[in-house]
Amino acid sequence: GENVEQHPSTLSVQEGDSAVIKCTYSDSASNYFPWYKQELGKRPQLIIDIRSNVGEKKDQRIAVTLNKTAKHFSLHITETQPEDSAVYFCAASSFGNEKLTFGTGTRLTIIP
Amino acid sequence: GAVVSQHPSRVICKSGTSVKIECRSLDFQATTMFWYRQFPKQSLMLMATSNEGSKATYEQGVEKDKFLINHASLTLSTLTVTSAHPEDSSFYICSARDPSSGIWTYEQYFGPGTRLTVT
Numbered sequence: 001g002e003n004v005e006q007h008p009s010t011l012s013v014q015e016g017d018s019a020v021i022k023c024t025y026s027d028s029a030s031n032y033f034p035w036y037k038q039e040l041g042k043r044p045q046l047i048i049d050i051r052s053n054v055g056e057k058k059d060q061r062i063a064v065t066l067n068k069t070a071k072h073f074s075l076h077i078t079e080t081q082p083e084d085s086a087v088y089f090c091a092a093s094s095f096g097n098e099k100l101t102f103g104t105g106t107r108l109t110i111i112p
Numbered sequence: 113g114a115v116v117s118q119h120p121s122r123v124i125c126k127s128g129t130s131v132k133i134e135c136r137s138l139d140f141q142a143t144t145m146f147w148y149r150q151f152p153k154q155s156l157m158l159m160a161t162s163n164e165g166s167k168a169t170y171e172q173g174v175e176k177d178k179f180l181i182n183h184a185s186l187t188l189s190t191l192t193v194t195s196a197h198p199e200d201s202s203f204y205i206c207s208a209r210d211p212s213s214g215i216w217t218y219e220q221y222f223g224p225g226t227r228l229t230v231t
Binding site for chain 2: 032034041042043044046049051063068082089093095098100101102104
């Protein structure tokens, strides 16, 4: 089955700086890669996703890049703000097999 | 976007009793729903795939006789934790994809989760 690794497990960034979180996956059949933000005790919230036919996607301060050859994808948050502090999870799934395999999570702390 | 609800949001039960958690898709029909478990400071781990009108598919290491899943309608899946023990205390989350959004829309919608505490 799919295995998703995520790094780093914790990340502290000065407000206004950029944050980068990286994930690698093992199953070459995976073709959908969402990123979720989860606050304590709440459900995961989709913040951005990318499909394997695209190498990069951007939504305001958030971007995701995908390298299919290397089987890794990254989340980039620019101009970080205190409200970006949360736990972020990457995930992977494949068309026809909707179940998501999650990474281990990154606790992001934005230092004011 | 589509909405998934869960009930209850929190439940405390005594060791040895059973607890039922409901997951509903409020504005779409879901032939497939997923149940995850999340221990404190850990990731979401898929427990099982709930299939409307058929048996659930359990992930390796998940006891199907302990975690009973029933997907009796296109909008409701239930997870029953039988003979609960303190180690079953966790955050249980369900999710579903809205199939009417098209085959190229992969987004899944998560319920708000149920915090189970077994004393």
